Amino acid sequence: MKIPWVIKEQTMVKHELLRQYIAPWMIILFNNQEKYKKQELLLYFDGFSGPGVYYIDNARTVTCPGSPIIVAEIANKHIMDKPGRKVTMFCIDSKKECVDMLREKLSDLNVYQQRWEVHHAKFDEKIHSILDEMEKGCLCDQPMFFFIDPLGYTGYPINTLKRILEYPRAELFINFMIYDIIRFCEQDKFEKRLSDQFGHEKFKGIKTIRNPEEKQSYIINLYCESLRELASAEYVMPFRVNTFGQKTRPRYYLIHVSKNLKALKVMKDTMGKVSDVSYRFEAVGLKTDQMSLFEDPGKIGLKDRIENFCITQYPNDVDYNVIEDWAYANTN
16 A cells, blocks of 8 residues: 655654653553553544654655554553553544555554544544544543644634533644634635634734734634633643744644643643754743743743732742642743
């Protein structure tokens, strides 16, 4: 079977982030389930899964794994340590050649007879039927991780994300293609698709903005507000992917969404580990609610803000861990 395409460098970076994050995600949650004598079961969803394998360059002689294969290989290591563990995986892609290849690759890897399914469908059409099944099977209290990495800029409407985030232990990791979104949101014929993505039509306000960087700030702030207000997300952390030669106007952001501070901490720490010279990941300040730890403290008043937080919330004394948690959630 012919491998469809050569992987892009930015996709390799996203896959490395996934690899670095999903391993501690699995072990933390498996250990927690074991500690409280619960079923050791994790659910992974790959929204735009691809073929599972790519060529690394145009020579087309060496291959590398895609996101589902990366997760499957990590899952096998944890299941080998304790055979009673289960990692259920649902992969969705609209391209049949990708589905056929991935299904074959996962079948070869599935040595522990896990439930690993590959569906030929559009993500937003298939995910609801899968979630209906999860609800009937009383599995929606299990930890869930959704990797949403589309080739385009739509296909995962805010109403779908809202449903996912109704489950108490769901996490989302979204590739937000801001370059394309800005390009298309100024064209009237794409309004319906973008309205579904944002849950409203406030994105039209970008038409009055001329500065390119202000357009980026406007759109990423608006989308994160939608995740909080319309999808009921508690922790939303957008990471700007600064690519060599592109300064501070990237082609995409990676947005981590969860209801759990521990998940946010692990993701931010992972971003710090994986950043390198070519690609650097920066948590982005949203309006005035977040302030950077890496700018001049006198300039941004970070010290005053910490003092105000402590005095307002804890007038007598405050545990250091409380301040650290606050900083993870409220600063870059």
